[in-house]
Amino acid sequence: MLKAFYHPGFAADIGQHVMPMHKFGMVAEALRAFDWVELVEPAPVTEVDLLRVHVPEYVNAVRTGAPRLLAESQKFPWSPALWPSVLLTGGGCLAAGRDALLTGASAALVSGFHHSHASNGEGFCTFNGLVVAAEAMRVAGEICRVAILDMDLHYGNGTARLAATRPWVTAVSVYGNDYCNNTPFRDVSVKRHVDGENHISFPLPSGCDRADMLRIMEEALPFVLTGGRPDLILYQAGADPFREDPYSPLDLDYEDLKARDRMIFAFARQHSIPIAWVLAGGYTPDTSCVVRVHVNTFMAWHDVFEPE
Numbered sequence: 437m438l439k440a441f442y443h444p445g446f447a448a449d450i451g452q453h454v455m456p457m458h459k460f461g462m463v464a465e466a467l468r469a470f471d472w473v474e475l476v477e478p479a480p481v482t483e484v485d486l487l488r489v490h491v492p493e494y495v496n497a498v499r500t501g502a503p504r505l506l507a508e509s510q511k512f513p514w515s516p517a518l519w520p521s522v523l524l525t526g527g528g529c530l531a532a533g534r535d536a537l538l539t540g541a542s543a544a545l546v547s548g549f550h551h552s553h554a555s556n557g558e559g560f561c562t563f564n565g566l567v568v569a570a571e572a573m574r575v576a577g578e579i580c581r582v583a584i585l586d587m588d589l590h591y592g593n594g595t596a597r598l599a600a601t602r603p604w605v606t607a608v609s610v611y612g613n614d615y616c617n618n619t620p621f622r623d624v625s626v627k628r629h630v631d632g633e634n635h636i637s638f639p640l641p642s643g644c645d646r647a648d649m650l651r652i653m654e655e656a657l658p659f660v661l662t663g664g665r666p667d668l669i670l671y672q673a674g675a676d677p678f679r680e681d682p683y684s685p686l687d688l689d690y691e692d693l694k695a696r697d698r699m700i701f702a703f704a705r706q707h708s709i710p711i712a713w714v715l716a717g718g719y720t721p722d723t724s725c726v727v728r729v730h731v732n733t734f735m736a737w738h739d740v741f742e743p744e
């Protein structure tokens with residue numbers, strides 16, 4: 437049985453927005469078809485959990501709405517509904533991480549929020565759920581090392597910056613759009629960010645197909661083991677590399693992204709590393725396409741871990 441952490445409170449009501457908040461509920465609904473997935477409600481993270489990663493001024497701004505510029509630095513309008521929702525989504529990440537340590541694999545129907553920084557939000561990402569969860573598990577003595585494997589279309593700039601001051605984190609980002617100062621860049625032939633010893637990135641060229649992607653992943657995956665085998669992989673399974681996504685210059689369809697997920701689960705299995713995944717970006721106007729990519733990640737897990 438695979439646990440998928442979901443709470444109806446994940447979706448803050450922020451009105452019409454490019455970020456399809458309702459997709460999390462749609463994925464939960466679709467997963468009810470699988471008798472090997474159990475939906476579980478997580479507890480929220482605490483303010484103390486957030487403060488291990490984010491500065492008090494920023495945490496207060498998101499809680500109270502003031503100063504407004506900081507409270508809206510992730511680029512959507514602040515509302516009082518935001519605070520309980522971000523505590524719950526962080527809780528989803530943490531619950532999945534903890535469950536993976538016990539069972540080998542787990543998922544949370546949340547985004548990882550990989551553009552979020554210590555002192556501000558960016559690119560629809562309020563708090564960095566991946567690093568908040570990792571810090572909570574490290575402080576509790578549940579993990580010593582963690583690897584964050586980011587396969588969202590966009591470069592995980594926030595996670596990389598937070599990793600830079602945390603030698604026990606390894607962040608690997610395989611991306612088709614670079615990301616810098618709230619701006620995505622389709623041209624990845626020029627790197628706009630600096631990699632470090634424990635945060636490494638691999639661009640997927642424009643028009644990238646399955647063979648290109650799998651070849652680049654072969655190159656990238658060994659870096660998950662940088663500094664020693666991690667106790668946990670947090671996998672950011674973005675749906676936005678999909679070829680019909682308005683942001684994607686890549687040529688990857690449903691089956692290609694499922695092959696991506698299978699390769700990652702096979703890697704985790706081969707090295708006996710627990711893995712927890714989150715859903716991340718996906719902006720195809722027909723949300724059912726985004727949902728299909730996310731549901732396929734569950735099927736890929738099933739293919740690798742529970743083949744018939």
Ligand SMILES: [Zn+2]
Pocket residue numbers: 588589590674676716717718
């Ligand atoms: Zn993205």
